[in-house]
Amino acid sequence: MDWADTVEQATFREDVRSFIEANLPQYYKDIADRGGELGHEGGWQHDRFLGSDEAKAAATEWEEAVAARNWVAPHWPTEYGGAGMTPMEQFILKQEMATALAPDVGGQGVSMLGPTLIAHGTDEQKSKFLSATLANEIAWAQGYSEPSAGSDLASLQTRAVRDGDEFVVNGQKIWTSNAHRADWIFALVRTNPDAPKHRGISFMLMDMQTPGIEVRPLVSGAWQHFSNETFYEDVRVPVSQVVGEIDRGWYVGMTLLDYERSNISGAVASRRELDDVFVYAASDEGAAKARMLPSVRSELADRYVETEVGFNFAFRIISMQAAGVIPNYEASTSKMFASELGQRIARTGIKLFGLYSNLWDPDAEHTPYGARFIQNYFHLIPSTIAGGSSEIQRNIIATRGLGLPRG
Numbered sequence: 001m002d003w004a005d006t007v008e009q010a011t012f013r014e015d016v017r018s019f020i021e022a023n024l025p026q027y028y029k030d031i032a033d034r035g036g037e038l039g040h041e042g043g044w045q046h047d048r049f050l051g052s053d054e055a056k057a058a059a060t061e062w063e064e065a066v067a068a069r070n071w072v073a074p075h076w077p078t079e080y081g082g083a084g085m086t087p088m089e090q091f092i093l094k095q096e097m098a099t100a101l102a103p104d105v106g107g108q109g110v111s112m113l114g115p116t117l118i119a120h121g122t123d124e125q126k127s128k129f130l131s132a133t134l135a136n137e138i139a140w141a142q143g144y145s146e147p148s149a150g151s152d153l154a155s156l157q158t159r160a161v162r163d164g165d166e167f168v169v170n171g172q173k174i175w176t177s178n179a180h181r182a183d184w185i186f187a188l189v190r191t192n193p194d195a196p197k198h199r200g201i202s203f204m205l206m207d208m209q210t211p212g213i214e215v216r217p218l219v220s221g222a223w224q225h226f227s228n229e230t231f232y233e234d235v236r237v238p239v240s241q242v243v244g245e246i247d248r249g250w251y252v253g254m255t256l257l258d259y260e261r262s263n264i265s266g267a268v269a270s271r272r273e274l275d276d277v278f279v280y281a282a283s284d285e286g287a288a289k290a291r292m293l294p295s296v297r298s299e300l301a302d303r304y305v306e307t308e309v310g311f312n313f314a315f316r317i318i319s320m321q322a323a324g325v326i327p328n329y330e331a332s333t334s335k336m337f338a339s340e341l342g343q344r345i346a347r348t349g350i351k352l353f354g355l356y357s358n359l360w361d362p363d364a365e366h367t368p369y370g371a372r373f374i375q376n377y378f379h380l381i382p383s384t385i386a387g388g389s390s391e392i393q394r395n396i397i398a399t400r401g402l403g404l405p406r407g
Contacts, residue, residue, distance in 0.1 A: 003315055012089055016096040023065040024102050027058035032101035044103035045139060049181045063136060066105045073110050073134055080118055080126070081134045087321035098268035108178065109133040109140035113186050120244040120252045141179040143187030143230060146172060151389045154197045154250060158232060160189040160204065167191070167204070169235040175386065179215045179228040182208050192247045203249030205241040266338030267310040270345055274303050277349045280368045289352055299348045306341050313337055329401035336393035339383040346377035
């Protein structure tokens with residue numbers, strides 16, 4: 001396969017690089033020079049709402065610059081305020097942003113909910129939410145998983161009982177990313193308990209200020225707070241805030257997850273992390289360790305090959321989208337491979353760095369990349385669970401991709 005840029009694509013790529021160089025605030029360039037930062041998830045949103053004064057100023061400056069180019073929602077059609085980019089232009093933009101560690105602007109609302117509303121929302125919902133989401137006037141959280149419905153998401157039990165023009169919602173969600181700083185949440189709830197489990201589910205939008213919603217933090221093993229538990233007690237939600245047909249929300253939700261699983265930036269992140277491992281392995285200190293640990297040399301070669309494979313999976317998603325095809329099991333392949341590869345790269349780096357990897361302080365001196373790789377490893381542990389576990393992805397690949405019977 002020849003993935004070389006066309007003349008037009010090469011011109012656009014250079015435009016993106018020039019834009020980043022001219023407009024990315026020094027605050028983010030300094031983070032990139034340190035190899036990244038794992039102090040929080042969704043760096044731009046955290047900086048904008050909860051960061052230091054310097055971080056808030058940088059987030060605002062970057063948002064304004066990206067918005068001025070109309071690049072906040074490159075995948076949205078122009079009639080809804082997006083850039084209407086081709087899939088390959090979107091990929092180039094994401095690739096160059098990820099390479100420079102320039103943060104995404106817009107969060108889950110722009111990246112996932114927006115396309116879902118465009119595909120399934122009413123005119124009223126589009127009018128109310130799309131422009132406000134694009135302008136970052138609304139921050140969104142995603143309410144899918146429950147304590148007894150994670151990988152088997154269709155077993156969810158949060159109930160929504162209709163009462164006239166409203167639904168009354170009771171239940172609990174877990175691993176609710178961004179709920180502690182969100183204005184609204186999009187969630188899957190069960191509206192018909194008597195229907196088969198994949199039916200009887202509805203996709204609902206809820207104002208986080210609605211009485212009866214409670215948010216409790218969940219702190220990860222890496223001492224980071226980006227997930228939460230959310231509780232719903234007699235929460236009243238207008239019927240007009242159901243997206244798509246009532247009891248058919250599973251299919252709306254799966255459209256959203258197809259966008260999430262495309263994971264275009266994953267291959268870029270893997271290559272960037274691996275490049276840093278190679279730099280250390282080529283140093284006098286790293287080379288001496290690599291000679292003493294022949295298995296590390298083999299692992300480095302394996303990680304290089306796997307990273308190239310990850311890029312091809314990502315390009316495959318792009319080529320399908322360019323042809324007007326929504327990725328299905330192909331997206332599961334890309335998501336599963338990228339999340340597992342990230343963990344393997346972190347483990348290889350930890351093995352090569354040796355005792356340095358025991359240090360947790362990101363500012364520790366005389367260590368390669370501070371504590372980034374050990375922190376990255378802990379940060380990436382949930383990646384093979386969130387958004388659909390690797391086991392679920394393998395089942396999707398087996399049944400939808402290979403035509404195997406369900407086990």
